[in-house]
Amino acid sequence: KIKKIAGLGYGKINYGSIIAYLRELNLLPAIFFLKSRRDCDDALFSCPPSKAKPEIKGKLKQELNRFLQHYPHLKDHKHLSILINSRVASHHAGHLPYWKLLVEHMMNKGLLEAIFSTSTVAAGVNFPARTVVLVQSDRFNGHEFVDLTATEFHQMTGRAGRRGKDNIGFVLIFPGAHQDPYLIYRLWKSPPEPIISxxxxxxxxxxxxxxxxxxxxxxxxxxxxxxxxxxxxxxxxxxxxxxxxxxxxxxxxxxxxxxxxxxxxxxxxxxxxKLRIDHPLLIAEAIRKGAMNRLSPEELAGAIAPFVWDRTQDLSFGAIDEIPDIKRFKRIFRKILKSIKQIRELKRKRGFGNPSLLFPVGVAIYLWAKGLDWDVVLRIVPMDEGDMASLVMRTVDHLRQITNLKDTHPELASSAKEAIALIMREPFYVGDV
Structure with a gap:
């Protein structure tokens, strides 16, 4: 067994210094693939202000002002000043969709020197970069850290080189505690894994x-x-x-x-x-047992939300003193759990999976539908903005499926339609621009 020794003795990485060296060698812009959302955000604070030419700074501010006219809520984003002054940004699922859209826009315009991202961007967004920097040879799969596959490695390194600008791209393998050079060498020589259905x-x-x-x-x-x-x-x-x-x-x-x-x-x-969703039987059982009868649109949105939560982390309440009266919603949640108890137990006995139905998830969407501010909801039920946005989006998708029941459950379908309108609002949804 080969002993992993890469990275032993290495301290905290100074990403600002790496960017400075890449700038000297004309190897920017760069994509840094890091192991976690937190690492991506923390990396920003090691990047000093950029010494960009006045025309670059002017163009950046011009593009930024134009973008913020359509998405004014981003003016208060905690990373906006870093994007402006250091010309770097983090991009991962924990951010609001419109923040990620801004980062993608600025990168495609050539106005950023670097972005820090998790490996998920490798198979998704097309960032134009001259250099890709890998600081680890593993990734988080939602449950644990696992070694990169050849396909994932080639997806990451394949981001190096801008079409129409660079004859070749560059990949920097940075040594560190989470880097296995032997694995990297094998992946470099290996073809992508075959497609699996x-x-x-x-x-x-x-x-x-x-x-x-x-x-x-x-x-x-x-x-x-x-x-x-x-x-x-x-x-x-x-x-x-x-x-x-x-x-x-x-x-x-x-x-x-x-x-x-x-x-x-x-x-x-x-x-x-007609419920083309993840757990149609559980929601159908709650409906036919009457647990969702006569719910207000706000209550229905909150009742559906726990069925769509697919994150591994547990959630708890944060700012308890800011929670309004939710006693009625708590009774609704308990009634739904009671109505589906038998079918959940039967699913378990037959070897089918059941989702963890978390009360705080329902409260978050219920309070959002009730009109509470985005920041207040996130203080009451702490989670990343991107996770909250994903929760809203998936709740909307499920509510849309319930609107398909207008022939058999007209009152429920009507309530679902109203619920969608209540939760599709800024900063999650801005509308046509």
């Missing part, structure tokens, strides 16, 4: 397939899937896990009254099929 069977898929197909037809469809093709290459015709998974989900839908003995959707199954 990501299809999996879930209840929403099964409900929608049964709307228009018989089980035998569905079996044939699955047999022609890319996942089945890969499975045959690896294991021959023995397994066929997709079909087995489909039948397992089908048995559960029969047991819970969404599908009848003839494999046809029941009345509940038909309207539940």
């Amino acid at each position: 990501q299809i999996y069977i879930n209840f929403s898929m099964v409900l929608n397939l049964l709307l228009s197909h018989e089980p035998d037809d569905i079996k044939e469809l699955l047999e022609r899937s890319f996942a089945r093709y890969q499975e045959r290459l690896l294991y021959g015709k023995i397994s066929n896990w997709l079909w087995k998974s489909f039948k397992r989900h089908l048995r559960f839908l029969k047991q819970t009254g969404f599908v009848d003995k003839e494999n046809r959707l029941t009345a509940d199954g038909i309207w539940a099929s």
